[in-house]
Amino acid sequence: FLLAFPSITLIRTVRFLPLFHVLISVKGPWIPVSLFLVYKIKTQMDEEIDTRKINNSFLRDHNYATEADIISTVEFNSTGELLATGDKGGRVVVFQREQESKNQPHRRGEYNVYSTFQSHEPEFDYLKSLEIEEKINKIRWLPQQNAAYFLLSTNDKTVKLWKVSERDKRPEGYNLKDEEGRIRDPTTITALRVPVLQPMDLMVEATPRRVFSNAHTYHINSISVNSDYETYMSTDDLRINLWNLEITNRSFNIVDIKPANMEMLTEVITAAEFQPSQCNTFVYSSSKGSIRLCDMRASALCDNHSKLFEEPEDPSNRSFFSEIISSISDVKFSHSGRYLMTRDYLTVKVWDLNMESKPLETYQVHDYLRSKLCSLYENDCIFDKFECVWNGSDSVIMTGSYNNFFRMFDRNTKRDVTLEASRENSKPRAILKPRKVCVGGKRRKDEISVDSLDFSKKILHSAWHPSENIIAVAATNNLYIFQDKVN
Amino acid sequence: MRYSYQRRTCAIARAKMFPKGTKRKFSDSREEPVAGGEDVNQSSLAAVRMLSSYSLQRQSLLDMSLIKLQLCHMLVEPNLCRSVLIANTVRQIQEEMTQDGTWQIMTQALSAANAAAQCSADRLVATEVLCRQTEAAQGEQVPKPFPVVGSEGCPAEEVLEEEEEAAAAEVGMTMSTVSPQAPTSYLPGTFGMDPCWEEEETGEDDDDDDEEEEEDSEECGSGSEGEERERDSLVEDTRTAEQVFGTFEIKNPAPSPDPALEELFSDVDASYYDLDTVLTGMQSVPKMGPYDLLESLSSHGPSPLSSSTSCRSDLNELDHIMEIIVGS
Numbered sequence: 001f002l003l004a005f006p007s008i009t010l011i012r013t014v015r016f017l018p019l020f021h022v023l024i025s026v027k028g029p030w031i032p033v034s035l036f037l038v039y040k041i042k043t044q045m046d047e048e049i050d051t052r053k054i055n056n057s058f059l060r061d062h063n064y065a066t067e068a069d070i071i072s073t074v075e076f077n078s079t080g081e082l083l084a085t086g087d088k089g090g091r092v093v094v095f096q097r098e099q100e101s102k103n104q105p106h107r108r109g110e111y112n113v114y115s116t117f118q119s120h121e122p123e124f125d126y127l128k129s130l131e132i133e134e135k136i137n138k139i140r141w142l143p144q145q146n147a148a149y150f151l152l153s154t155n156d157k158t159v160k161l162w163k164v165s166e167r168d169k170r171p172e173g174y175n176l177k178d179e180e181g182r183i184r185d186p187t188t189i190t191a192l193r194v195p196v197l198q199p200m201d202l203m204v205e206a207t208p209r210r211v212f213s214n215a216h217t218y219h220i221n222s223i224s225v226n227s228d229y230e231t232y233m234s235t236d237d238l239r240i241n242l243w244n245l246e247i248t249n250r251s252f253n254i255v256d257i258k259p260a261n262m263e264m265l266t267e268v269i270t271a272a273e274f275q276p277s278q279c280n281t282f283v284y285s286s287s288k289g290s291i292r293l294c295d296m297r298a299s300a301l302c303d304n305h306s307k308l309f310e311e312p313e314d315p316s317n318r319s320f321f322s323e324i325i326s327s328i329s330d331v332k333f334s335h336s337g338r339y340l341m342t343r344d345y346l347t348v349k350v351w352d353l354n355m356e357s358k359p360l361e362t363y364q365v366h367d368y369l370r371s372k373l374c375s376l377y378e379n380d381c382i383f384d385k386f387e388c389v390w391n392g393s394d395s396v397i398m399t400g401s402y403n404n405f406f407r408m409f410d411r412n413t414k415r416d417v418t419l420e421a422s423r424e425n426s427k428p429r430a431i432l433k434p435r436k437v438c439v440g441g442k443r444r445k446d447e448i449s450v451d452s453l454d455f456s457k458k459i460l461h462s463a464w465h466p467s468e469n470i471i472a473v474a475a476t477n478n479l480y481i482f483q484d485k486v487n
Numbered sequence: 488m489r490y491s492y493q494r495r496t497c498a499i500a501r502a503k504m505f506p507k508g509t510k511r512k513f514s515d516s517r518e519e520p521v522a523g524g525e526d527v528n529q530s531s532l533a534a535v536r537m538l539s540s541y542s543l544q545r546q547s548l549l550d551m552s553l554i555k556l557q558l559c560h561m562l563v564e565p566n567l568c569r570s571v572l573i574a575n576t577v578r579q580i581q582e583e584m585t586q587d588g589t590w591q592i593m594t595q596a597l598s599a600a601n602a603a604a605q606c607s608a609d610r611l612v613a614t615e616v617l618c619r620q621t622e623a624a625q626g627e628q629v630p631k632p633f634p635v636v637g638s639e640g641c642p643a644e645e646v647l648e649e650e651e652e653a654a655a656a657e658v659g660m661t662m663s664t665v666s667p668q669a670p671t672s673y674l675p676g677t678f679g680m681d682p683c684w685e686e687e688e689t690g691e692d693d694d695d696d697d698e699e700e701e702e703d704s705e706e707c708g709s710g711s712e713g714e715e716r717e718r719d720s721l722v723e724d725t726r727t728a729e730q731v732f733g734t735f736e737i738k739n740p741a742p743s744p745d746p747a748l749e750e751l752f753s754d755v756d757a758s759y760y761d762l763d764t765v766l767t768g769m770q771s772v773p774k775m776g777p778y779d780l781l782e783s784l785s786s787h788g789p790s791p792l793s794s795s796t797s798c799r800s801d802l803n804e805l806d807h808i809m810e811i812i813v814g815s
Binding site: 266268320323 | 544545548551555567568569571574575576578579580
């Protein structure tokens with residue numbers, strides 16, 4: 001699939017809501033890039049919001065009007081019809097896929113803005129003199145059970161359940177108030193009528209249905225919805241809590257790795273996820289590069305793992321940074337539930353749940369950084385947490401890198417490709433090329449040298465449609481959506 | 488921006504250590520092959536040079552890590568994972584240095600340096616001011632130590648250096664055959680003494696007095712800077728104590744402190760390093776003095792110098808006495 005260079009044709013430019021500006025939409029054959037939508041959240045538009053944020057920033061004195069637009073999470077829902085993004089400013093933007101119409105079969109469903117809402121606000125903890133960031137760390141969709149959509153969004157401390165629903169009818173013909181809502185004088189009412197539902201312009205509204213708070217001392221890094229559709233878990237640096245979706249004032253602690261003496265702390269939890277088909281099984285990863293699989297049937301507190309996945313260290317590659325680069329930043333079950341994928345700083349690994357001693361496959365994401373670890377430690381890039389995703393059939397895995405590059409690995413053919421998410425490279429009628437980083441002395445024309453990489457442009461968050469070849473890639477404050485078209 | 492400050496300070500620390508470019512080859516430097524065909528003397532000299540370069544890099548990494556731990560509260564997003572990873576790195580380096588035997592040398596040199604009453608006050612001034620962190624005042628306060636200490640630090644540094652040489656000679660260094668071309672490494676001193684380092688550095692490049700290379704540049708290890716936001720500890724009390732202490736020191740930056748003060752400080756020894764305070768926040772932190780981080784690391788591993796508890800009680804008294812002095 002890697003040899004097919006997609007062609008890109010300009011379909012249209014669309015100016016959508018005042019908040020968002022769709023610049024170009026293109027499409028072409030797979031793989032990897034065809035449909036290309038860029039949503040750049042305008043920063044100077046929302047004067048009010050910017051001012052409000054500055055006023056709310058008790059302790060930070062810098063203007064983070066643009067920082068608030070940095071996308072911090074991307075997630076498709078279970079059908080792929082909706083795509084949600086969360087940003088540093090606590091906002092959630094939901095995109096919906098257009099229905100494919102028979103009139104224009106060449107245009108596959110594009111994603112348009114469906115709803116925008118402020119999920120979390122900045123808070124201040126007066127007891128500890130700490131500001132609680134409103135940045136959305138994770139969004140997870142609930143499976144759809146009726147016409148409304150539900151999602152969980154979380155910041156560092158609080159998880160919220162949001163209901164996104166459509167309203168296209170409204171009642172008219174009240175007796176006690178008139179069309180504008182003013183109360184009618186009762187003496188003027190001479191007859192009674194039954195209000196009827198009249199169609200109205202489609203309105204999408206988001207309402208918070210549950211707020212799950214005060215359960216985490218440390219920063220929440222993941223949430224995962226259980227396959228029983230009744231419970232979900234939230235994970236912070238040292239603890240994992242199990243919630244019932246209906247109950248907000250109580251949660252159960254199922255993992256606690258906090259040592260009695262905090263001085264002995266050497267390991268934290270970095271991510272956790274439920275197994276997609278077994279509601280009693282979950283895994284959590286640590287900063288020391290190990291993954292633990294736990295069974296909730298074994299005990300109430302799952303401090304003892306059922307399985308421990310850990311690869312012994314390679315003594316030839318040992319350095320002072322070995323532990324840091326082994327820290328796992330993301331863990332994802334395959335759709336089948338049979339495999340586990342983990343992302344550490346330089347590699348992506350696929351594990352078979354039946355084999356704990358070593359991973360099934362290891363893919364090098366950007367091994368050319370191995371000799372730069374000291375500099376990356378100095379500028380803190382070595383602590384960047386990259387995410388990884390499976391495609392719908394678990395045959396391709398994708399993860400991000402620096403310089404707005406992202407990588408895809410085909411597990412079957414063992415081939416890989418590096419692509420770039422940037423507007424400059426995605427002009428209409430342009431051909432998107434795979435990128436290559438050159439390590440040695442001689443640099444070919446299209447290659448980029450390691451020292452020219454922009455480490456401030458990193459792709460940490462991405463998502464893959466559950467059944468089709470559509471990917472969403474977040475590059476700082478831009479969202480890129482790519483899709484294929486099978487000819 | 489705070490974050491760029493941290494980067495800049497790391498850069499300053501690193502730039503002084505060894506020529507630009509070597510930092511990138513940290514993991515490669517150990518594999519540097521000694522060229523064959525040279526005579527024995529040259530190859531052993533090269534090996535020593537490589538070894539000392541490794542030590543320098545390790546030292547630089549240690550210092551960088553300590554700075555990061557110290558300044559982690561200045562990040563926009565306090566990050567427990569990051570702090571734990573940095574702390575583990577520091578522990579790892581410390582363990583290796585303990586095995587090498589360089590750790591003992593460094594801490595003994597520290598205690599020798601601390602015995603010099605003239606300098607200790609200055610150092611404690613700088614670090615206490617540096618460590619006194621309030622969120623609102625972070626931007627203003629951190630640069631303060633530079634002008635405060637700079638003028639006094641230099642003569643103190645020279646005194647320190649002599650002391651260290653004496654101490655090092657006494658101890659009998661294993662690394663005495665260090666290459667003469669290795670620049671003088673970190674002299675014990677606070678982070679606030681950076682400007683002085685640079686001056687001394689240029690003057691001593693060709694000198695052969697680099698026996699102090701294992702000595703660590705102490706970074707302010709006071710717990711306030713390492714405090715994690717999610718800790719349950721209250722900040723207010725310790726800040727008060729620190730403010731008292733720090734304010735007093737700023738007002739009296741005299742190089743000739745009164746004898747009572749000197750006597751107090753002379754009891755404080757090298758056991759300052761306390762990683763505990765970084766991870767757990769304020770306990771008896773302001774009384775710990777400047778070099779908290781490394782000592783607690785040594786308390787985890789095999790170390791002869793874990794006298795932190797006795798140090799703490801001493802410093803409790805010290806704090807009490809300081810409050811009396813300020814009160815009067």
